[in-house]
Amino acid sequence: MSAIPERVHLKFQVNGEDAPVSFAPYKTLLEVLREDLNLTGTKHGCELGECGACTVLLDGEPVLSCLVLALECGGRRIETIEGLARGAALHPLQAAFADFGGSQCGYCTPGVIMTAKALLDKDLNVSREKIREATAGNLCRCTGYLQITEAIEDAARVLREERK
Template sequence: MMKNVHRTLQVNGEAQQVSFAPYKTLLEVLREDLNLTGTKHGCELGECGACAVLVDGQPLLACLELAVECEGRAIETVEGLANGSVLHPLQAAFADLGGAQCGYCTPGILMTAKALLEKEPEPSRERIREAISGNLCRCTGYQQIYESIEEAARRMKEAKVPA
């Protein structure tokens, strides 16, 4: 058996020391070595968007990101989205408005939408469509996802919550 590598990863604001097989992608390390199973996988080839996470604020696909390259970068997953027990406005809106049906694409879309709202607090419907066009959803037809993101943007504006 070949040797594991050791890295300190910044995940959801916490430094995590982790030892893993060097062939693993960030997706595998998050799910298998850090037990953060909120990040999903649908193809592991960059063809569905289910594993989207934020790295240094940008939505990336964890299935294509080598974990050995992730040291020193800020990784955010769905587990870190809520503020303590208070849901992020995106989470609340997705739950309220049907943005999540089976919930499998949801973590990836939430993280992607978070990055969008950080850059553009009041995105148009067109911008939302473009921003999540790399996240396949088989359940919703996307419309309730758009509405959830719009509602979250509205609530964040009212409450002056940063994304």
């Protein structure tokens, strides 16, 4: 093998836009997002499905992009942290994480926020326990998780008020 690899060409739908992309076929969605689409907001901590840092939404569900074959993403809806803000304004989750200590070093943050986004998309009256369950696949070494949970609760409150 070796030398410069043959590439495949596919069209994803990333953050609401068509994203044509070419990449080496062995790559996972994580690698294509970061290396071929330059969307480095999605992080990686193990590449083995053991930490949750690379979480993105695939057709609305949180998945680990390190274990998704990019070859299988043609035409699918991918949401990353870069697409979350509402134009110039932060999404309530982003604002809450910045305001309430949900983010310290910030490395697990994109994965946690995307996980929380999927959770709140389904249920804005979510309990503290359900938040902990939903984020149990995202390791964080800084916060001790409590301020993450509080930030998600606050974002849910803001989103509920927006809905009124």
